[in-house]
Amino acid sequence: MSRTALQDERGFNQVFKPVGSTPLRMRRRGDWFVTQIERLGARRVLEIGSGTGDTAAYLATHSKAEIVAVDMSERFVAEARARHAATNLRYELFDVLGDTPLAFGHFDMVCGNGILHHLIRRLPDVLRALHGLTSSNGGLAFIEPNFLNPYCALIFGTKFGRRWAKLEPDEMAFTPGELRSVLPAAGWRAVEVITRDFLLPGLPEMFIKPSIAIEPVLEASAATRWLAQSHFITAQA
Structure with a gap:
């Protein structure tokens, strides 16, 4: 795991320093x-759990959409505003369940990178709230950790891993089946969960090229694909 650069007010959620494989991994997810x-x-995109704003800034730079990025941490929002600025980008302090749902209007896409697993006990309500914010022709896009991946299983499934990663008490990675059941129940349709990505965060540079070289082989086979690190989730409103 990469070294921590910033934590939220409660000391749980961290932003990691961009070392080793982390910058490449983030660019691939941004793409x-x-x-x-x-x-x-x-044309309008809502990112929830935007942290210090790197993903939102990437989306604003690489698309013409208006990007509204929200987080419930004042520290993260302040850092995001200090780091990034664009005419089609704004950062707001917002709790998707605790604040007025339509404070920023409707969106064509709602998204997030590794945020739903922080909300697992409230997930049905979160997904319904996001559905209410999304236009009829819109959709969602999320990337979430795969509990079946050995690295994720260590972090989320053991006391040592949870202490080491400083996880919140209720934070938990997903199996693909859990996602495929909870999304339709919240009103989302055409749900697709693709498990892939074998590039670990913070991997030393000497291991990046070998990992990228073998990744297509691992993702192409059903025998190994389920071990990938992340679920790439899409659905229609």
Whole structure:
């Protein structure tokens, strides 16, 4: 795991220093979100759990959509505003369940990178709230950790891993089946959960090229694909 650069007010949620494989990993995820914006023809995008704003800034730079990025941490929002600025980008302090749902209007796409697993005990309500914020032709795009991945299983499934990663008490990774059941129950349709990505965060540079070289082989086989680190989730409103 990469070294921590910033934590929220409670000391749980961390932003990691961009070392080793982390910058490449974030660019690849940013490109995936941009692809979803283009696929949906989204003009307004809401990112929840935006942290210090790197993903939102990437989306604003690589698309023409208006990006509204929200987080419930004052520290993270202040840091995001200090780091990034663009005419099609804004950062707001907002709790998707605790604040007025339509404070910023409707969106063509709602998204987030590793945020739903922080909300697992409130997930049905969160997904219903997001559905209410999304236009009828819109959709969602999320990337979430796969509990079946050995690295994730260590972090989320053991006392040592949870202490080491400083996880919140209720934070938990997902199996694909859990996601495929909870999203339709919240009103989302055409749910697709694709498990992929074998590039670990903070991997030393000497291991990046070998990991990228073997990744397509691991993702192409059903025998190994389920071990990938992340679920790439899309659905229609």
